[in-house]
Amino acid sequence: MLTTPTHKTLTGKYSAPVPRYTSYPTAPHFGPHIKNDAYSQWLQALGEGDKLSLYVHIPYCDRLCWFCACHTKHTLRYEPVAEYLDALTREVRAVAKLVSPKALVTALHFGGGSPTLMKPEDIRRIGALFREAFNFTPDAEISVEMDPNDMDEARYDALADIGMTRASLGVQDFQPEVQKAINRIQTFEQTKSVVDAVRARGVHSVNCDLLYGLPHQTLETLAATVNQILTLDPDRIALFGYAHVPWMKKHQTMIKEEVLPDVDQRFDQSRMAAAMLVAAGYQPIGIDHFAKPDDSMAIADREGRLRRNFQGYTDDAAETLIGFGASSIGQFRQGFVQNMVATGEYQRMTGSDGLTVVRGLAFSDEDRLRGYAIEKIMCDFAFSFADLKARFGAGADEVIAEAKLFVGQNADGLAEIVDGRFRLTETGRLFARTVASQFDAYLGNGKGRHSIAV
CATH class of the missing domain: 1.10.10.920 (Arc Repressor Mutant, subunit A)
Incomplete structure (x- = not known):
């Protein structure tokens, strides 16, 4: 569906900035009155019958993509990553002491940043750490956000060793002009090699993230990227609108606003790409996801079990999400918590009692x-x-x-x-x-x- 005169009126009328609603209340409303004492109580309240989803934030990248709005930092040295992983280890052990072993972990997600910049031995070490600290169900999903530029055979093998079941690849757009403008050079061939490698190691689900509304992006260039993605036959595809928030992420000032598509062009891009994915047999899910009809998320959508949390749409039934690492957010039946955002201060805080919550919100x-x-x-x-x-x-x-x-x-x-x-x-x-x-x-x-x- 491309923009008609009616839709042009509506896009202008209803495009005012609003939250993405991956939580409610949203993160700007968290406050400093929720800290480690409340967090400890909420952790200790978990017990038999409670299902847990774990999120691990690795806030480092070996390149900084200018479109990114994540909490991450650029590093060309591994020492800061190694020091961060030591702090993460302290936090995991501290949290595990407070959680009943009768609570069951149904999902573990590594996000970033770029978790795949970890060395193979650290991937195995951190994977084993969580297995030792928590009680995983036999069919727990282990998902990892992957940067194709990080990957080599040793990392593929390490991810297989920790039981990765889902690989998520950020693609954004394959067109060279767009990639140059967002400082993310990633060829189709690189991406295909990752998909082939993880599937060869038994990964049953591959997700690809696409963006519309990027600098220099047109209907034609986006269509070309979508067609290339379809040849990879991913199980899930996320189609996000680029969020231009330079007041929050200063590196986005590197993107020239005059080459960004306007609101009507963004709308046309999103509708065209969505129509292409549906025509290729993908089931539309929520506002920005697509999945093969036999994918677990598509089944959950049809059965009315689809959920939404800080990771976006999910079929994970766990009521509790425990976040690990700097800036990570946790969700409990009592409310939300968020860890210290600054990595240096986060690492310092783990040296006391291991917990690093500095803000949150208790539900009314x-x-x-x-x-x-x-x-x-x-x-x-x-x-x-x-x-x-x-x-x-x-x-x-x-x-x-x-x-x-x-x-x-x-x-x-x-x-x-x-x-x-x-x-x-x-x-x-x-x-x-x-x-x-x-x-x-x-x-x-x-x-x-x-x-x-x-």
Whole structure:
């Protein structure tokens, strides 16, 4: 679907910056009143029957991509990485002492930065550390974000040894002009070699990340990249809009704003790429993911089990996410926690009791209600009034009233009420983040700046 005159009006109207809603409340609203004491209590409350998902942040890259909005830093020396991994080891052991061995780990995700810059012996050491510290289920997913420029046979073997089941490759775009503008040189041949190597070692799922809205990107160049990606036959594809936030990530000032696509061009790029992926047999999931119909995420989507957390869309049923490493965020039934962002200070803090939480948020009943409604909008494009009432009682009445008011007042037909459900229309799904923001009680308080919603 390319931009029509109607859609041009709507993209301008509904492209104002709003959160991506990988959490609610969103991270700008975390505060210093939640620290290690609360974190310790939340960890100790975990027990038999609790499923855990673990996230490990490696905040180093051997090159800095100018489009990146992650907490990471560039290094050409391995010593800082080695020192960081020692601190990470202290944190893992400290957390493990507080968590019941009856809690079961169902997923472990290595993100960054570039986790694959770790030396093979450190990949094995850190993998073994987590296996020794926590109780993993036999079928636990082990996923790793991979930079093709890091890879060699020894690293492939090390990742296989720690049981990697899913490889996630950042592609962004294969066109040389675009790659030069974002400082990420990565050929199709390099990428294909990674896909071939991990599949040869038994990895059952490969994910590729694509970006639209990049400098010098056009419909033609993006289409060429999508066609190349399809030849790799990935199991999942994420199609993200480039988030230009130079006020937060200073290296993004290296990208000239005059060569960025405008809002209408971004919209056209996203619709064209989405249509190509659907035509190739991928099932659209949420606002920006696509998966083969037999993929576990696609099955979860069809069965109404799709979730959304700080890693994006997931079929992981674990209620608890424990984050390790500098800046990592954890999610518990009681609320959110975040580790110290600065790597040096994070490393220093692990030298005391091993815990490094410096901010967070304890959920109120209203937070849980609105967070659930927003997650359902982002995942299912709908929520049921009866479901809200059953889960949250009379407290749901305010959100239900807001939903009815939005439908009554929105002249563009972004949502409707059908059989007691607030449901986004086909047009409304294109602006799901904006619709979700209507239920965000924190958004208007001035905290946080966000990327545009298209």
